[in-house]
Amino acid sequence: MITIHHLENSRSQRVLWLLEELGVPYDVKRYERLPSLQGPPELRAVHPLGKSPVLTDGELTIAETGAIVTYLLDRYGEGRLVPPQDKPEYWRYQHFLHHAEGSAMPPLFLKLVLSRIPPGVPFFVRPILAKAMQAVDDRLLDPQIANLLDYWNEALADGWFAGAEFSAADVMMSFPLEAAGARIGFGNRPRLSAFLAKIHARSGYEAALQRGGPYAYA
Ligand SMILES: N[C@@H](CCC(=O)N[C@@H](CS)C(=O)NCC(=O)O)C(=O)O
Incomplete structure (x- = not known):
């Protein structure tokens, strides 16, 4: 079992x-x-x-x-x-299967870590640390995350991450999209919220x- x-x-x-x-x-x-x-x-x-x-x-x-x-x-x-191995969709599938944890989650996780100063940091250091954290956010993370969101929005033009059919790549990509949606928002990228609405309506998701x-x- x-x-x-x-x-x-x-x-x-x-x-x-x-x-x-x-x-x-x-x-x-x-x-x-x-x-x-x-x-x-x-x-x-x-x-x-x-x-x-x-x-x-x-x-x-x-x-x-x-x-x-x-x-x-x-x-x-x-x-x-899983798309058939002799189709191009198979490699889109492989890409997003790995992309979810390899490239999508690290900046989202770092953004979460940098969203609050850890307890125990002395009060006189906190304003300096806050400024440094903000700089990392502004210069490094926010542009990277915006690029990811644009990329996903484009990738979903055919309906699902690997193409026209639902696949396990969509299961893998669900968490980066859910995390980004909850913590950052999607801006003007309608396919991302449509994707979440579609997966949340599946009976397997609910179960x-x-x-x-x-x-x-x-
Ligand atoms: N890339 C790993 C990440 C595993 C991971 O960080 N899991 C989180 C859950 S969101 C966790 O266990 N966090 C608790 C901790 O780090 O102590 C995977 O996809 O399995």
Whole structure:
């Protein structure tokens, strides 16, 4: 039996959604965040990185969302949610499967980290630190994130990230879009909010929310 080690309000929600789309039975072991928003120490007992998601299936333990998605599709997908390998859509699919965690999430995560000065920083340093953080935001992160949002908006011209068909690339890309939508907003990029509306209306997405517990992005 598959078990997903799932941290509340996190990107591991995607794995539950994929399992619902595939109709594969699974257990969920839920973990709550610490007040610091980090994962609890029990996650380290499952995998040394202490992050979520982690999948266990028999003897196998897999961390990293992209690897888990690939495992589930290879083992249980029966060709579903992946474009045929001889089509150009297959490489769009591969691109977005990796893009989600490789290029999309790092600037969004950094933006979140820089959005508040950590507790314990002495009061006289705080204004200087705030200015430095703002400069990183303005010069580095905001232009990069605007570029990402434009890129996604263009990529969705055919309806989905890999082309005209829904695929597991859309499952992977859901979290960067949800995080960007909640933390930053989309500006004048209508395909991004349309994408979120479409995925949130899927019955598998709704079923995964019931299994996963608190999720602030839907
Ligand atoms: N690239 C990894 C990122 C894993 C990750 O950072 N997970 C977050 C959940 S959003 C987490 O476990 N955070 C808790 C922590 O860092 O302590 C993946 O996609 O699996």
